[in-house]
Each structure stands twice: as C-alpha cells, then as structure tokens.
Amino acid sequence: MVEVLDLRTRLRPYRAVLASRVRSQRSYRAGFALDLLSSLLIGLIELAEIWVLFHSVVEIGGLHFTQMLLVFGLAELCYSLADLSVGHCDTLPSYVRAGTLDVFYLRPQPLLLQLITSDISLRRLARVAVGLAALVTGLVLNDIAWNVSAVVLLALAVLSGYAMFAAMFVGAAGMQFFLLDGAEATNAFVYGGRYAATQPASVWGRPIVVVFGFFFPMAFTAFLPAMALLDLPGAEWMPSWLGWCAPLAAVWAWIVALLTWRWGVRHYQGGGG
Amino acid sequence: MEPIIQMTGLGRDFHVRERLRRRKVVAVDDLTVGVEPGEAVGYIGANGAGKSTTIKMLTGILVPTRGEVRTCGLHPVRERRRLARQVGVVFGQRSQLWWDLPVQESFRILAAVHALTGEAERARTGELVEQLEMADFLTTPVRQLSLGQRMRAEVAAALLHSPRLVILDEPTIGLDVLSKQRLREFLVAERRLHGTTLLLTTHDMGDVERLCDRVLVIDRGRLAYDGDLPGLSRTVGAERVLVVDLSEPVPDLLDVPGTRHLASEGHGLRQRLAFDAEATTAARVLADVSRRAEVRDLAVEEPDIEDVVRRIYAARR
Numbered sequence: 001m002v003e004v005l006d007l008r009t010r011l012r013p014y015r016a017v018l019a020s021r022v023r024s025q026r027s028y029r030a031g032f033a034l035d036l037l038s039s040l041l042i043g044l045i046e047l048a049e050i051w052v053l054f055h056s057v058v059e060i061g062g063l064h065f066t067q068m069l070l071v072f073g074l075a076e077l078c079y080s081l082a083d084l085s086v087g088h089c090d091t092l093p094s095y096v097r098a099g100t101l102d103v104f105y106l107r108p109q110p111l112l113l114q115l116i117t118s119d120i121s122l123r124r125l126a127r128v129a130v131g132l133a134a135l136v137t138g139l140v141l142n143d144i145a146w147n148v149s150a151v152v153l154l155a156l157a158v159l160s161g162y163a164m165f166a167a168m169f170v171g172a173a174g175m176q177f178f179l180l181d182g183a184e185a186t187n188a189f190v191y192g193g194r195y196a197a198t199q200p201a202s203v204w205g206r207p208i209v210v211v212f213g214f215f216f217p218m219a220f221t222a223f224l225p226a227m228a229l230l231d232l233p234g235a236e237w238m239p240s241w242l243g244w245c246a247p248l249a250a251v252w253a254w255i256v257a258l259l260t261w262r263w264g265v266r267h268y269q270g271g272g273g
Numbered sequence: 274m275e276p277i278i279q280m281t282g283l284g285r286d287f288h289v290r291e292r293l294r295r296r297k298v299v300a301v302d303d304l305t306v307g308v309e310p311g312e313a314v315g316y317i318g319a320n321g322a323g324k325s326t327t328i329k330m331l332t333g334i335l336v337p338t339r340g341e342v343r344t345c346g347l348h349p350v351r352e353r354r355r356l357a358r359q360v361g362v363v364f365g366q367r368s369q370l371w372w373d374l375p376v377q378e379s380f381r382i383l384a385a386v387h388a389l390t391g392e393a394e395r396a397r398t399g400e401l402v403e404q405l406e407m408a409d410f411l412t413t414p415v416r417q418l419s420l421g422q423r424m425r426a427e428v429a430a431a432l433l434h435s436p437r438l439v440i441l442d443e444p445t446i447g448l449d450v451l452s453k454q455r456l457r458e459f460l461v462a463e464r465r466l467h468g469t470t471l472l473l474t475t476h477d478m479g480d481v482e483r484l485c486d487r488v489l490v491i492d493r494g495r496l497a498y499d500g501d502l503p504g505l506s507r508t509v510g511a512e513r514v515l516v517v518d519l520s521e522p523v524p525d526l527l528d529v530p531g532t533r534h535l536a537s538e539g540h541g542l543r544q545r546l547a548f549d550a551e552a553t554t555a556a557r558v559l560a561d562v563s564r565r566a567e568v569r570d571l572a573v574e575e576p577d578i579e580d581v582v583r584r585i586y587a588a589r590r
Contacts, residue, residue: 013386105333107387
C-alpha cells in the first residue's frame with residue numbers, strides 16, 4: 001500500500017498539537033504575563049552585562065559597544081527563536097520518565113518531529129523582542145554599506161543562526177539518552193554555546209576557536225556574519241568572509257545533531273550504539 | 274491467515290551497571306508465540322517477568338537482542354510508522370492524553386495524528402463516547418478526571434483509529450469494581466463488533482476470565498504456560514473458595530465432599546471451603562452445606578492471579 005498524502009495532511013498532526021499548546025499557554029493569562037516578564041528580565045540582564053563591560057573598556061576584541069550590540073542582537077535573536085520552538089527538546093529526560101517518548105513511538109510520525117512539535121514556549125517571545133531590539137539598534141548605529149548583498153547576508157545569518165541553535169538543542173536531546181540525569185552536562189554546551197555566540201571570537205584562544213568556532217560553530221551564528229556585515233577583518237583563523245559560510249556551518253551543525261540523535265535513539269531502543 | 278503477532282525465539286537482554294561491572298540481565302528469552310487475528314490473549318506473570326519488555330518489542334520501542342518478531346505482518350522497528358496505524362496501546366501507567374486539555378480536544382488531536390477524515394472522526398468518537406459513557410466529562414481537562422474516567426479516556430484514545438490489534442498494559446489497575454466491569458464490557462463489545470485482537474497484561478484474574486480465551490504465563494522471561502484458562506487451573510490446581518454465612522454457629526464443616534475446610538469465624542458462623550472447580554461445582558458444594566446448616570449468605574472467591582502464577586513458578590523450579 002502506497003500512502004500518498006499531500007503536505008496539508010502531513011502537517012495536520014503537528015499543527016493540531018502546536019495549536020493546542022498555544023491555546024493552553026494563552027488561557028492562563030496571569031501566569032503567562034509573569035512568564036513573559038521574567039523572560040524579558042533575563043534578556044535585559046544579559047544585555048546589561050555587555051553594557052556594564054563597556055563602562056570600563058572602550059573596546060573588546062577590537063569591537064566597540066555598537067558593534068558588540070550587533071553581535072549580541074544577532075546571537076540573542078537566533079538563540080531565543082530556537083529556544084522558543086525547540087528549547088523543550090533538552091528536557092528529554094522528563095519525556096522519558098513520564099513515558100511520553102514511548103507514546104511518540106505509537107504514533108505514525110517521525111520521533112524527532114513529534115518531539116520538536118510537542119511544545120512551544122511563547123514566553124520566550126520576550127527574549128526574541130530583546131534580541132530583535134538589540135539587532136535593529138546595532139544595524140542602525142553602525143556604519144553598514146546597505147546593498148543587496150548586505151540584506152542577503154543578514155537574512156542568511158538569521159536563518160542559519162536559528163538553525164544552528166536549533167541543532168544544538170536537538171544534539172543535546174540526543175546526548176541525554178545517555179545521560180538521563182545529566183542535563184547539567186548538556187546545559188554546559190547549550191548555555192556555554194549561547195554565551196560564546198554573543199562574544200567576539202577575536203578574544204578567544206585557539207582551543208576555544210576550535211571548539212566554539214568550528215566544532216560547535218557558534219562563531220558562525222553572530223560574530224562572523226556581523227564582521228562581514230561591518231566589513232571588518234575578523235579574527236585569527238576566522239577571516240570575516242567566513243560569515244558567508246554560515247549556511248554551511250548550519251548544515252554541519254545539523255549533521256552532528258542528527259547523528260547524535262540517531263545514536264541516542266539506538267541506545268534507548270538497545271539496538272547497539 | 275497470517276498471524277497478527279509472531280514471535281520466534283524472541284529474546285532481550287539489558288546491561289545493568291553495578292559499580293564498575295556491567296551485568297547482563299536476561300529480560301525475555303526464547304519466546305515463541307503466535308497470535309491469530311481475533312484472539313483475546315491474557316499475558317500474565319510477576320512484576321519484572323518480562324511483560325513490558327515483550328510489549329515494547331512488539332510495538333517497536335525496543336530492539337530485540339535475539340530472535341524475530343512480526344506485528345501485523347510488519348517489522349516493528351523498521352516499519353514502526355506503518356505499524357502505528359494498525360496498533361493501539363493502552364499503558365495503564367502512562368498517558369497519551371494532554372493533561373491540560375479537555376478530553377475531546379485530545380481526541381481531536383489524535384484524530385489529526387492518525388489522519389482520520391472529518392466523517393470517520395465524528396463517527397468513531399461518537400461510538401466511543403457512547404460505549405464508554407464519556408459524555409459527562411468530554412469538556413473536562415484530563416488532569417481533573419477521576420482514575421476511572423481517565424482510564425476510559427485512555428482506552429478511547431488508543432482505539433480512536435480503529436486498530437486491528439489492541440495491546441493493554443494493566444488497563445484495570447487501581448480501578449473500582451464498577452469501572453473495571455464497564456471497561457471489560459466495552460472491550461468485549463469492541464471485539465465482537467470489529468473482530469479486534471486483544472493482548473492484555475494484568476494482575477486481575479477477573480480480566481483474564483471475562484476477556485481472554487487464551488492465557489500466556491511468563492516466568493523470568495520464558496514462556497511457562499500457553500493455553501486456555503480452565504487448562505491453566507487444571508495445571509496448577511487453582512481452587513475456588515466458597516464462603517458461607519450460616520444462621521447459627523455450626524462445628525467446622527470438615528466432611529463436605531470435594532472440599533477442603535480452610536477456616537471458620539465467629540464460632541462457625543462464617544466458614545470458608547476450598548474446592549476444585551474441575552472436580553465439583555459450587556452448586557453441589559452449596560447443596561451439601563445446606564443439608565448440614567441453613568445458609569444465609571454466600572460468596573465465591575476466584576483464585577487470584579498471583580496465586581496461579583506462584584503455583585506455576587513453584588512447579589517449574
């Protein structure tokens with residue numbers, strides 16, 4: 001039997017689940033408002049951290065405050081969008097303990113797609129707003145030669161950055177099949193990665209460049225595209241033209257994430273690692 | 274006809290870490306069982322005997338270590354998604370409903386998950402709501418349901434896509450007598466109406482007696498019995514117990530044919546007699562008792578499943 005289903009029918013299960021999540025989060029208005037507020041505060045504190053740093057120094061890694069704002073805005077926007085849509089993946093152990101994962105096995109959709117679309121955290125919209133505000137401010141205050149290629153670069157950067165952070169969450173989920181109580185270990189990568197992404201890679205030592213520049217390609221989410229956009233030279237081992245390679249870095253991140261996920265699922269099923 | 278479940282030499286090991294050593298635990302071993310479409314099979318055994326592991330292998334959640342398994346003619350792991358359209362599973366201990374949504378909302382999502390057409394969805398939901406008497410709590414969020422209501426909703430959720438094979442893992446655990454009864458009646462009707470194959474694990478002999486025409490007993494991962502229920506009772510000699518309340522104290526009834534006196538309470542006002550259902554009948558025992566004393570009330574106790582399983586285990590060791 002060949003099942004020919006059109007796209008609408010294929011998307012129907014995911015849409016139904018996500019719509020119910022959105023409805024349920026909006027139905028507890030007071031709680032939702034509080035969540036939004038706390039999320040907003042976290043975003044603002046992260047921003048304030050950078051502002052405080054620049055109170056005592058003029059530049060960090062060759063970047064001025066406005067240029068840092070651009071890096072921070074880009075990283076924060078991409079990260080919070082990924083956190084909003086796939087951030088719940090790194091709470092996989094709770095899915096395993098509650099048996100939700102076994103229930104996913106009983107439904108005719110791919111496991112990972114079910115996991116990704118099983119929830120959405122609308123409260124993260126507040127951090128998306130912080131990131132967007134920082135990004136727009138950075139774009140306005142900096143001297144950017146606006147032309148078609150700059151716009152394309154910016155769009156590629158946002159999409160790829162989002163994809164890279166999403167991949168990071170998926171990879172973290174895959175890891176947690178092995179470390180059911182080890183959410184802290186993967187958090188180190190997730191939050192460490194996010195933090196690295198908001199930094200100018202020009203201050204990194206070489207080992208960190210290898211880890212967060214290339215293996216977890218965090219430099220590609222914000223720093224490198226920002227350098228290309230500002231027409232600055234970049235950093236050692238990381239010339240700014242690499243900013244155009246953000247989509248490649250995103251593909252790499254997804255390859256690593258999907259392999260990790262597959263490895264984790266095999267481990268869970270006991271079919272050999 | 275092709276069997277709906279075919280396990281051949283099926284086995285599954287787990288590796289348990291103890292300090293630095295890894296120890297191998299054999300959860301299921303050398304299981305060879307075929308189930309024909311339309312059968313109702315009770316799958317019983319002590320906790321940790323391997324029941325859940327078997328179910329997980331049947332549904333593609335776990336990969337077998339040894340042997341082969343086919344469910345609905347499909348390879349459960351490789352063809353999991355196709356299999357999911359033909360199998361419904363009720364886990365007594367885990368929910369497939371959305372706890373913060375009204376029951377009917379969960380059904381709507383599951384209808385989308387299984388790509389039911391609007392018409393099929395309405396018809397099937399209507400049928401299930403009526404048979405499982407869920408109309409009163411359709412708009413109640415799942416987290417506010419009583420256990421009995423939740424279980425009915427769980428069963429409906431698993432059966433919404435009209436699966437050919439329904440697997441129930443401890444479906445009646447914790448339910449009161451009435452809820453159990455209602456659920457059993459529903460399953461019997463569902464099977465009669467749609468020819469659904471049932472496989473259920475349970476600790477409740479009543480489930481097996483009222484729902485199943487075949488029993489599998491698993492002991493330490495291996496098949497210990499495969500046959501019908503009377504045969505099981507014959508094998509283990511499980512006895513029923515007749516409890517009689519008499520109108521006045523009577524000396525212990527030690528000489529009723531075909532029975533064994535177990536105990537007396539209240540100077541003989543209530544007496545408990547064990548009898549083998551194969552050798553005699555409750556009616557005959559009652560007649561014999563009535564000849565000796567006036568019976569005011571009576572009850573027949575079924576052999577409990579733990580007892581049956583214990584006897585089988587004892588006989589094998």
